[in-house]
Amino acid sequence: MSGLSEAGGEALxxxxxxxxxLLDIVLLSLxxxxxxxxxxxxxxxxxxxxxxxxxxxxxxxxxxxLNALMGLPPVVVGLLVYLLLSRAGPLGELGxxxxxxxxxxxxxxxxxxxxxxxxxxxxxxxxxxxxxxLRSLGENRVGAAMTLLWDLxxxxxTIVLAGFGRAAAEVGAVMIVGGNIDGVTRVxxxxxxLETSKGDLPxxxxxxxxxxxxxxxxxxxxxxxxxxxxxxxx
Amino acid sequence: xxxxxxxxxxxxxxxxxPSAEEPFITVASTTSTEQSGLFGYLLPIYxxxxxxxxxxxxxxxxxxxxxxxxGDADVVFVHARAAEEQFLAEGHGVRxxxxxxxxxxxxxxxSNPAHVGGKDIVAALRAIAAARASFVSRxxxxxxxxxxxxxxxxxxxxxxKSKAPWYRDTGQGMGPALNTASSMNAYILADRGxxxxxxxxxxxxxxxxxxxxxxxxxxxxxxxxxxxxxxxKELGQQFIDWIVSxxxxxxIAAYKIDGQQLFFPxxxxxxx
Amino acid sequence: MKSELAMRESKDLxxxxxxxxxxxxxxxxxxxxxxxxxxxxxxTLIVGPNGAGKSVLLRLCHGLLEPTAGAVRWNSAETxxxxxxxxxxxxxxxxxxxxxxxxxxxxxxxxxxxxxxxIARARDALRKVxxxxxAAYPARVLSGGEQQRLALARAWSLRPxxxxxxxxxxxxxxxxxxxxxxxxxxxxxxxxxxxMVTHNLGQARRMADEILFLHxxxxxxxxxxxxxxxxxxxPEAARFLEGELPW
Numbered sequence: 211m212s213g214l215s216e217a218g219g220e221a222l223x224x225x226x227x228x229x230x231x232l233l234d235i236v237l238l239s240l241x242x243x244x245x246x247x248x249x250x251x252x253x254x255x256x257x258x259x260x261x262x263x264x265x266x267x268x269x270x271x272x273x274x275x276l277n278a279l280m281g282l283p284p285v286v287v288g289l290l291v292y293l294l295l296s297r298a299g300p301l302g303e304l305g306x307x308x309x310x311x312x313x314x315x316x317x318x319x320x321x322x323x324x325x326x327x328x329x330x331x332x333x334x335x336x337x338x339x340x341x342x343x344l345r346s347l348g349e350n351r352v353g354a355a356m357t358l359l360w361d362l363x364x365x366x367x368t369i370v371l372a373g374f375g376r377a378a379a380e381v382g383a384v385m386i387v388g389g390n391i392d393g394v395t396r397v398x399x400x401x402x403x404l405e406t407s408k409g410d411l412p413x414x415x416x417x418x419x420x421x422x423x424x425x426x427x428x429x430x431x432x433x434x435x436x437x438x439x440x441x442x443x444x
Numbered sequence: 445x446x447x448x449x450x451x452x453x454x455x456x457x458x459x460x461x462p463s464a465e466e467p468f469i470t471v472a473s474t475t476s477t478e479q480s481g482l483f484g485y486l487l488p489i490y491x492x493x494x495x496x497x498x499x500x501x502x503x504x505x506x507x508x509x510x511x512x513x514x515g516d517a518d519v520v521f522v523h524a525r526a527a528e529e530q531f532l533a534e535g536h537g538v539r540x541x542x543x544x545x546x547x548x549x550x551x552x553x554x555s556n557p558a559h560v561g562g563k564d565i566v567a568a569l570r571a572i573a574a575a576r577a578s579f580v581s582r583x584x585x586x587x588x589x590x591x592x593x594x595x596x597x598x599x600x601x602x603x604x605k606s607k608a609p610w611y612r613d614t615g616q617g618m619g620p621a622l623n624t625a626s627s628m629n630a631y632i633l634a635d636r637g638x639x640x641x642x643x644x645x646x647x648x649x650x651x652x653x654x655x656x657x658x659x660x661x662x663x664x665x666x667x668x669x670x671x672x673x674x675x676x677k678e679l680g681q682q683f684i685d686w687i688v689s690x691x692x693x694x695x696i697a698a699y700k701i702d703g704q705q706l707f708f709p710x711x712x713x714x715x716x
Numbered sequence: 717m718k719s720e721l722a723m724r725e726s727k728d729l730x731x732x733x734x735x736x737x738x739x740x741x742x743x744x745x746x747x748x749x750x751x752x753x754x755x756x757x758x759x760t761l762i763v764g765p766n767g768a769g770k771s772v773l774l775r776l777c778h779g780l781l782e783p784t785a786g787a788v789r790w791n792s793a794e795t796x797x798x799x800x801x802x803x804x805x806x807x808x809x810x811x812x813x814x815x816x817x818x819x820x821x822x823x824x825x826x827x828x829x830x831x832x833x834x835i836a837r838a839r840d841a842l843r844k845v846x847x848x849x850x851a852a853y854p855a856r857v858l859s860g861g862e863q864q865r866l867a868l869a870r871a872w873s874l875r876p877x878x879x880x881x882x883x884x885x886x887x888x889x890x891x892x893x894x895x896x897x898x899x900x901x902x903x904x905x906x907x908x909x910x911x912m913v914t915h916n917l918g919q920a921r922r923m924a925d926e927i928l929f930l931h932x933x934x935x936x937x938x939x940x941x942x943x944x945x946x947x948x949x950x951p952e953a954a955r956f957l958e959g960e961l962p963w
Contacts, residue, residue, distance in 0.1 A: 297515035389501035407619035
């Protein structure tokens, strides 16, 4: 397909040209998605671990809901956050609509269920194995959750990468709450959507190749770090 | 346990808070205007002259007006006079100023099954209906869509209700609709600006143009600060004043694609 | 926070009294009315056929399970939030993804031993089981026998009054099993009460001072080890020792 080879050429031209506007878009994409992942981990990892080690009424229903939230459609989240942050909405005073902060907020909402649901599963499986010994040593549930999160850190790396991938890939939420404003809230995915709608498919594909390369590089780096650490601590 | 995490989250969000130093306004406009490249040309001129940044949120006309109704923009800049007047009547806008016009063109495939051409858009639409030739519509409540539906009405068709199989209602913006028309070799009504910037033409070309009924008038309004106290009324009015001034109007006229002028300034035309 | 010494000066954990313990799970009466008193001193080994309830009895004593009926009474109750005074070692050692010394320090942290003392005490425990050379190694790269010794070192570092063991050598080869038995003997010599489940009668003969023989959830016989093996009083015990009851 000539479109693909054109796209490849376009991608190389973009990278070699080091267009400052492209660089801005790439940096903003990374800032938004990495911040969203950080918030999602701060909330989602303890939440998932806590559910993983606890027993309480309605726990199974909660797990089903949490798992289902992994499939939240980005465009629906975008719409809900838009209504929340709009001047006509409850949080309008904050003036966050059409800013990168709104994009971080929306993506954090999207990814937190992924982090929580997957870490819940991983922690719960480990808890089944560890719980007698940890309780024997006098660990309480909260301490156990924290201990397990650290012990399972290598599995968690994969979960965090899944969350990051979802954030970096989505366009529905950031388009609605960010507004794709040139130089302010334009990220890789919304830029690709724009070029596609303008009919400039080679450029859109080229940007797509750049985005994929960045995500691939991040995954490769995480893998290398994880492998070397794992070799050291078993 | 919870507090440090919550604070960290708030700090992260705050890191992205809009900086107090750079003044800016938010303008709700349409995708076709942005995709024509006009803002990319015009706004740097304005920013250099005044130091005020203009953030353009580009949506369909209906959506852009809704953003204004919610007070999420300071200025609304669209091209659908009836909808703009209703916006004013509802009390969401201060005043409407005409700014410029561009025109629509009827674009079609090389095979031209309805044999259209020349200047008469209404005759062309009738010919397309008679030939049951494929016609792509935006169908998205945009200014372009509403103009198209109105032209069909003049030609004698209640096109929204007709559900004719050759009439493809895609619910998309101008660019994606052009993509669809290009891949289907169908007729489509497009604004000249998006058409000139459009790369994926396939076998499409301009078949009918120049009919007065194809002219597309733009108007600009300040969102009503009495209704929406957060509106930046001084900065917003400054932008409006500039765009209807000779400096702004001159800049609009100077914007060209392939040597062709896209937008024709007419702020002085009170009837527009 | 009470110091460890202050807690020792309060009453001993033992004797442990089980008063008519019943444990029902999955519709089955796994423990069916057991009463006994465990005193300090003797090495108590629990034997019996499969399904007799040995592991469950151990967990009821240690507090990992709550009895369906009846009471588990220690001479002085452990205060929740203070260091545990009893420990347990399981058939498969459960170790964290840390170094050997890190695993022991973790247990000491839970026991609220001040940080400055933890490493020294952990290394001391490793030395006592012969693992000081492996202190920095990741616990998970150790062999099965070494991991079990590490689990024992972890328990020993807590200086427990009672050590429960659930078939600690069942997964180990004879040489590693022997090393484990040596460590247990050393802990006993240092003053820890040993309560151990085993299905290995040879091991029971080697290690026991007294035998608790369980059958179908009941304590059928309790006797000094020597007398039990030479001349069991109950017909079930006799059949068990003959090999007619399944291991």
